Amino acid sequence: MRQITGPALWRYASGVFLTIGDQRDFRYLLPRILDISVSDPGNANDPEVVLGKLSLAGWRTWxxxxxxxxxxxxxxxxxxxxxxxxxxxxxxxxxxxxxxxxxxxxxxxxxxxxxxxxxxxxxxxxxxxxxxxxxxxxxxxxxxxxxxxxxxxxxxxxxxxx
Known part of the structure; x- marks a missing residue:
C-alpha cells in the first residue's frame, strides 16, 4: 500500500462517500491516508477533510x-x-x-x-x-x-x- 501516493489518495479522500467509495475501501485505505496526512501534508487533504470522513464511515461503530x-x-x-x-x-x-x-x-x-x-x-x-x-x-x-x-x-x- 506504500506505493499509493498522496496525489492519488487526495482525489479519493476528497470524494469518498460523496461520489466514490464505501466504508470497506475507506477502512482499507485509511492507514495510508493518515500516514500521508502527517508525513506529506503538502500532498494530502486537510485534516478537517480526512478526519471528517470518519463520521461518514461510522467509525464509532468500529x-x-x-x-x-x-x-x-x-x-x-x-x-x-x-x-x-x-x-x-x-x-x-x-x-x-x-x-x-x-x-x-x-x-x-x-x-x-x-x-x-x-x-x-x-x-x-x-x-x-x-x-x-x-x-x-x-x-x-x-x-x-x-x-x-x-x-x-x-x-x-x-x-x-x-
Whole structure:
C-alpha cells in the first residue's frame, strides 16, 4: 500500500462517500491516508477533510481497539501540529496546523477537552493567543460542520476554560 501516493489518495479522500467509495475501501485505505496526512501534508487533504470522513464511515461503530487506535493517532497528530505551530511562532509567524487537527477531530465527533487543555498549557500560549486573535474572522470554515466542537473551542477562546 506504500506505493499509493498522496496525489492519488487526495482525489479519493476528497470524494469518498460523496461520489466514490464505501466504508470497506475507506477502512482499507485509511492507514495510508493518515500516514500521508502527517508525513506529506503538502500532498494530502486537510485534516478537517480526512478526519471528517470518519463520521461518514461510522467509525464509532468500529471495534473499540480500532477506535482507540484512531484516537491515539489523532493525539500524536495534534502534538505534532502544535509543535509545528510553535516552531513557526519562533520564526515570527504562527501556523494553523493545531486548529486544523482540532477541527477535524471535532468533525469526527471526538470531544476536544484533552487537546484544549493542552492548548491551555503555558508552553502553547503563542498558539492559543493566535487562535484568540483569529477567532471568528479567520477560523477554519470547516467549524461550520462541527458545532459541538466549535462551542468547546469557543469556551476556551472567549472564557478561558476548556
Amino acid at each position: 471495534a473499540q481497539n480500532e477506535q482507540r487506535a484512531i484516537e491515539a493517532f489523532v493525539d500524536a497528530w495534534f502534538e505534532q501540529a502544535l509543535a509545528n505551530d510553535l516552531a513557526e511562532a519562533d520564526e515570527g509567524e504562527i501556523g494553523t496546523d493545531a486548529e486544523s487537527v482540532l477541527c477535524g477531530a471535532a468533525r469526527a465527533g471526538m470531544p476536544l477537552e484533552r487537546w484544549l487543555l493542552r492548548l491551555s498549557d503555558r508552553g502553547a500560549a503563542p498558539v492559543l493567543a493566535d487562535m484568540r486573535k483569529r477567532f471568528l474572522s479567520e477560523a477554519s470554515g470547516f467549524w461550520e460542520y462541527a458545532p459541538v466542537g466549535f462551542r468547546e473551542l469557543s469556551a476556551l477562546l472567549t472564557q478561558g476554560r476548556a
